[in-house]
Amino acid sequence: MSEMNPNSETARDFDVVLFGATGFTGRQTVAYFARHAPAEVRWAIAGRDAARLDDVARAWGDPPRIVCDSHDADACVDLARRARVVLTTVGPYAVHGQALVEACIATNTHYVDITGETAWVRDLVDRFHEAAASSGTRIVPCCGFDSVPSDLGTLIAVEHLRAAHDTGCTRVRAFHRGRGGINGGTIASFLAMQESGDAARMRDPILLNPPGMRDPGRPEAEPDPMLPHWEPDIRGFSAPFIMGPINTRVVRRSAALEESWQRPYGSGFRYQEYWKGSGMLGLAETMGMAWSQATFPLLAGFGPLRGLLKRMLPAAGSGPSEATMDNGFFRCELIADGADGQRIRVTLADRGDPGNRATVKMLCESALAMALQGDMLPGAPTRGGILTPATAFGQVLRARLENAGMEISIDDPWKPE
Numbered sequence: 001m002s003e004m005n006p007n008s009e010t011a012r013d014f015d016v017v018l019f020g021a022t023g024f025t026g027r028q029t030v031a032y033f034a035r036h037a038p039a040e041v042r043w044a045i046a047g048r049d050a051a052r053l054d055d056v057a058r059a060w061g062d063p064p065r066i067v068c069d070s071h072d073a074d075a076c077v078d079l080a081r082r083a084r085v086v087l088t089t090v091g092p093y094a095v096h097g098q099a100l101v102e103a104c105i106a107t108n109t110h111y112v113d114i115t116g117e118t119a120w121v122r123d124l125v126d127r128f129h130e131a132a133a134s135s136g137t138r139i140v141p142c143c144g145f146d147s148v149p150s151d152l153g154t155l156i157a158v159e160h161l162r163a164a165h166d167t168g169c170t171r172v173r174a175f176h177r178g179r180g181g182i183n184g185g186t187i188a189s190f191l192a193m194q195e196s197g198d199a200a201r202m203r204d205p206i207l208l209n210p211p212g213m214r215d216p217g218r219p220e221a222e223p224d225p226m227l228p229h230w231e232p233d234i235r236g237f238s239a240p241f242i243m244g245p246i247n248t249r250v251v252r253r254s255a256a257l258e259e260s261w262q263r264p265y266g267s268g269f270r271y272q273e274y275w276k277g278s279g280m281l282g283l284a285e286t287m288g289m290a291w292s293q294a295t296f297p298l299l300a301g302f303g304p305l306r307g308l309l310k311r312m313l314p315a316a317g318s319g320p321s322e323a324t325m326d327n328g329f330f331r332c333e334l335i336a337d338g339a340d341g342q343r344i345r346v347t348l349a350d351r352g353d354p355g356n357r358a359t360v361k362m363l364c365e366s367a368l369a370m371a372l373q374g375d376m377l378p379g380a381p382t383r384g385g386i387l388t389p390a391t392a393f394g395q396v397l398r399a400r401l402e403n404a405g406m407e408i409s410i411d412d413p414w415k416p417e
């Protein structure tokens with residue numbers, strides 16, 4: 001049975017609780033809220049270790065603390081009951097995440113995370129979508145670099161084609177570039193997926209489609225690209241993008257959900273994504289990328305080598321230096337085709353390491369969208385379920401990210417330079 005409406009500000013102690021506040025990205029979410037959350041937002045931090053929470057709180061204006069172990073189901077319910085929105089960076093999510101999702105649904109508390117573990121998200125869809133949908137609880141995984149630029153960018157393209165040209169969208173291809181570091185927590189999640197067998201499940205191109213929309217013959221069920229190729233539309237070489245097998249599943253879920261709500265993206269809609277090689281070095285770069293993406297999972301899938309990788313790679317709790325995070329960037333260009341031959345380009349870009357600076361901005365702004373603009377979100381006030389960034393936040397998140405300094409632009413018409 002669902003509890004008090006989380007959209008009512010008086011019903012809960014806090015608007016947002018930041019769970020995992022002592023971790024590498026968690027500490028950055030605390031800094032983001034301390035610097036950017038409007039004064040009226042009531043927020044608290046949460047984690048499993050009281051002394052470490054005190055250290056984080058002392059550095060950032062002494063916010064209230066909640067001690068909670070994510071494996072303690074009662075503690076998760078107590079935490080969820082006190083919040084309107086829970087933002088969690090406690091991962092690997094397949095290992096540590098399920099009790100909190102169940103607690104949020106039981107207490108009708110909205111939820112955001114930055115998982116890229118799509119096999120885990122599929123389990124959430126199968127177990128909890130109906131319950132979350134019927135109580136209007138928004139459970140929104142994948143609100144970091146995977147998969148906000150891909151998912152929100154596609155929605156922006158689709159809605160632009162609809163509004164400006166009164167036409168559907170038949171295909172979107174996203175081309176990424178970026179620079180950043182890698183977190184120990186991300187490596188821990190990747191290795192956990194290899195260990196559990198989830199990595200193999202993630203090869204399904206329509207893994208996250210709703211039941212009844214999982215026919216492998218559907219037009220969007222395209223296999224992931226494996227090889228570099230010359231791409232005339234970007235006048236260069238492109239390679240498979242490492243996050244593509246995550247992002248494509250999320251975008252296809254958004255398209256399928258919209259179709260189920262009688263707002264299809266377009267007839268036979270397809271989505272794919274790539275790394276955009278640079279200039280003359282493009283062929284070598286994209287070949288190196290395709291090779292490393294094919295071999296690394298093979299190495300990590302082999303038990304004894306996985307043990308070695310665990311010892312060699314950064315440990316959970318660690319991440320790139322401040323300089324690496326400040327000097328990174330991402331640029332995601334989405335080329336979208338309209339049903340009547342239109343071609344437009346949507347670009348999302350920002351400074352800062354995509355896996356940290358951009359991820360933290362996208363995650364925190366997603367939580368703030370729910371806390372501050374619940375009545376403006378798509379499908380408000382009743383929409384709930386295991387949602388995607390596009391179906392949960394839509395243009396509200398676009399405006400918040402632009403306001404927070406992200407470049408989001410549309411070229412219409414667009415032709416290759």
Ligand SMILES: NC(=O)c1ccc[n+]([C@@H]2O[C@H](COP(=O)([O-])OP(=O)(O)OC[C@H]3O[C@@H](n4cnc5c(N)ncnc54)[C@H](OP(=O)(O)O)[C@@H]3O)[C@@H](O)[C@H]2O)c1
Binds near residue numbers: 096316
């Ligand atoms: N989508 C993206 O772009 C993106 C980017 C970065 C990270 N991620 C994902 O985000 C997650 C976190 O990454 P990270 O680099 O921040 O990792 P991290 O530094 O290892 O942080 C993990 C956090 O989980 C907490 N934790 C672990 N077990 C717990 C439990 N039983 N109860 C309560 N808290 C528990 C840890 O607490 P302690 O501090 O007490 O150890 C820590 O705060 C990972 O799954 C990673 O893959 C995604």
